[in-house]
Amino acid sequence: MFAAIRSNDINLPLFLHILGSMLVTGTLLTVVGAMILGWRRAGDNTGLTRLSFKTVLWGLFPAYLLMRLSAQWLESEEGLAEAPNTPVWLIIGYVVADFGALLVLVALVLSAVGLRKLRAGNVGSAQRIGRAVGLISVLLLVAYLIAMWAMSAKPA
Amino acid sequence: MCTCDLVGSQHGRRRLRTPGIVKRRRRLLYAVLVDLYDWLLFLHIFSAFIVVSAVTALWALVLATRPGAPVLPPEDAKRFGRFAVPMVGVGMVGLLIFGIWLAIDVDAYDLWDGWILASLILWLLSGWSGARSGQAFEASGTSRRTEGIRLQTVNTVAILAVLVLMIWKPGA
Numbered sequence A: 001m002f003a004a005i006r007s008n009d010i011n012l013p014l015f016l017h018i019l020g021s022m023l024v025t026g027t028l029l030t031v032v033g034a035m036i037l038g039w040r041r042a043g044d045n046t047g048l049t050r051l052s053f054k055t056v057l058w059g060l061f062p063a064y065l066l067m068r069l070s071a072q073w074l075e076s077e078e079g080l081a082e083a084p085n086t087p088v089w090l091i092i093g094y095v096v097a098d099f100g101a102l103l104v105l106v107a108l109v110l111s112a113v114g115l116r117k118l119r120a121g122n123v124g125s126a127q128r129i130g131r132a133v134g135l136i137s138v139l140l141l142v143a144y145l146i147a148m149w150a151m152s153a154k155p156a
Numbered sequence B: 001m002c003t004c005d006l007v008g009s010q011h012g013r014r015r016l017r018t019p020g021i022v023k024r025r026r027r028l029l030y031a032v033l034v035d036l037y038d039w040l041l042f043l044h045i046f047s048a049f050i051v052v053s054a055v056t057a058l059w060a061l062v063l064a065t066r067p068g069a070p071v072l073p074p075e076d077a078k079r080f081g082r083f084a085v086p087m088v089g090v091g092m093v094g095l096l097i098f099g100i101w102l103a104i105d106v107d108a109y110d111l112w113d114g115w116i117l118a119s120l121i122l123w124l125l126s127g128w129s130g131a132r133s134g135q136a137f138e139a140s141g142t143s144r145r146t147e148g149i150r151l152q153t154v155n156t157v158a159i160l161a162v163l164v165l166m167i168w169k170p171g172a
Helices: A010-042 A047-079 A090-117 A123-153 B019-032 B036-064 B076-105 B112-137 B142-169
Strands: B005-008 B014-017
Touching: A010 A047, A010 A123, A010 B005, A010 B036, A047 A090, A047 A123, A047 B014, A047 B036, A047 B076, A090 A123, A090 B112, B014 B112, B036 B076, B036 B142, B076 B112
Parallel strands: none
Antiparallel strands: B005 B014
16 A cells, blocks of 8 residues: 555665664663663663763664664655645654754763763763663654654654 | 542552643553554564563674684584573564564555565575575584674675565565
């Protein structure tokens, strides 16, 4: 059904958009997983905190860029910008992606600072920053879940 | 009061509700009550997201346990693996169940369509290589690690191929 109403021109941007979104949620899941395991672990959890920071710095940002840029490409291929009424699912997607960008940016800065603190041996401070990055990741995961529902079920 | 109706609320308080708000609420209700096909599609895609997210987390684990410069100590690596591996299994089962349900529900598709059969074969390959990869990583040692990475690569390529088939739907 979906294939029947979809032009072949949008397949590549759609593939890149879905892949980017999956990589975004994958990197967020890694951060959240490391945070949960770190909380449950008694003693030193420097390794898990470092894994969170490195995942945000090397994984989350490129994945976000892939997801967001391909979304723009997809929108122009489908001509959604010229549509008289912007669909609800598209609005939800934009709101989540663009407000999410702010949170991604905050997580990036915090991770860079946290990694520097870890290298300087300031473990306590780095772990507090790690918890903040973990909470931001939980928020982003919930928001992306809502966006995923809106994008796939396309309500209204 | 011309364009508004008064609506009683709990605790004896009364507040104004404009037709615009009623319209927006009705729109929201329609939004939640999407039909079965939309829910099946969401659950199918959600399962795919779980699989790819967990596989991404497992690749992060592979990178974090490089013998030259490990980020995670072995104990934490095993705990992280135990967190991510079951998610791959849950996602794979969801992917299969909702995928087959969708193929039955949608008149335009049949289970024996070429792209669906190819996806099922790739799903089997991905499941087999993922399970073998997990076993290889569990049994530590450099030679088994290389085997684990090779099998995880097969697993990832198979999943990406399924994604390609789901989007391009060749022959549909």
